[in-house]
Amino acid sequence: MEKKRFIFGIAAAVAWLGVAGAVGPIPASHSDNGRRIFLHGTTDAGRLVENSHGMEGVGCAMCHGEDGRGGMMHGVPAPEITFLGLTDPAGHDHDVTGRRHPAFTRETIKAAVVAGIDPAGNSLHEEMPRWTGLTGRDLDDLIDYLVFLSKGHRRSLPAPERMFHKQGSDRIDSIAPPRLD
Numbered sequence: 001m002e003k004k005r006f007i008f009g010i011a012a013a014v015a016w017l018g019v020a021g022a023v024g025p026i027p028a029s030h031s032d033n034g035r036r037i038f039l040h041g042t043t044d045a046g047r048l049v050e051n052s053h054g055m056e057g058v059g060c061a062m063c064h065g066e067d068g069r070g071g072m073m074h075g076v077p078a079p080e081i082t083f084l085g086l087t088d089p090a091g092h093d094h095d096v097t098g099r100r101h102p103a104f105t106r107e108t109i110k111a112a113v114v115a116g117i118d119p120a121g122n123s124l125h126e127e128m129p130r131w132t133g134l135t136g137r138d139l140d141d142l143i144d145y146l147v148f149l150s151k152g153h154r155r156s157l158p159a160p161e162r163m164f165h166k167q168g169s170d171r172i173d174s175i176a177p178p179r180l181d
């Protein structure tokens with residue numbers, strides 16, 4: 001009886017590790033990078049992210065809101081930038097700036113952040129800084145954070161993402177959200 005329970009315990013542990021392996025937990029410092037860039041404009045190594053406005057210690061949150069749902073900067077709307085918002089298949093029609101573009105992808109989000117170009121090839125308003133100091137890893141971490149901010153978004157999340165959010169918000173930060181491209 002005792003032995004049976006022991007074997008069951010091992011089997012359960014192996015199964016759990018299998019799930020954890022598939023989901024791919026990664027060190028907290030990794031996903032922390034995306035959050036810091038978003039909130040403070042600094043990396044997890046404490047490096048200031050260079051940008052065309054010369055801003056220091058300020059991240060996306062200042063204009064787009066801490067929840068990424070959008071805000072206003074000097075009369076120019078800073079749109080919602082949660083991943084699900086940006087990748088809405090309907091695309092976006094920005095009234096004030098007159099920009100119109102199809103849905104973003106991970107790659108076109110990078111182009112917008114680094115070079116200020118939207119998926120239709122329009123230049124973003126100069127109120128949106130060009131974030132030239134981001135490495136490839138920084139960009140991926142940042143976009144993963146935009147995926148995380150999609151939590152509670154009105155569009156339904158793809159299945160793997162729903163699985164993440166069921167685990168409770170405390171745990172999400174220490175686990176990399178899945179790539180959705």
Ligand code: HEC
Pocket residue numbers: 037038058059060061062063064073076077078079080081086092094097099109112113118123124125126127128129131142
């Ligand atoms: C100083 C204010 C400010 C900061 C800081 C800022 N943005 Fe923006 N962002 C804007 C404004 C304003 C726009 C709208 C530009 C336009 O409509 O032409 C914009 C547009 C965007 C867009 C295009 C959205 C769309 O629907 O076309 C993306 C993506 C974006 N920002 C991402 C980011 C990210 C990521 C960061 C942080 C690394 C960031 N922004 C920091 C002001 C800002």
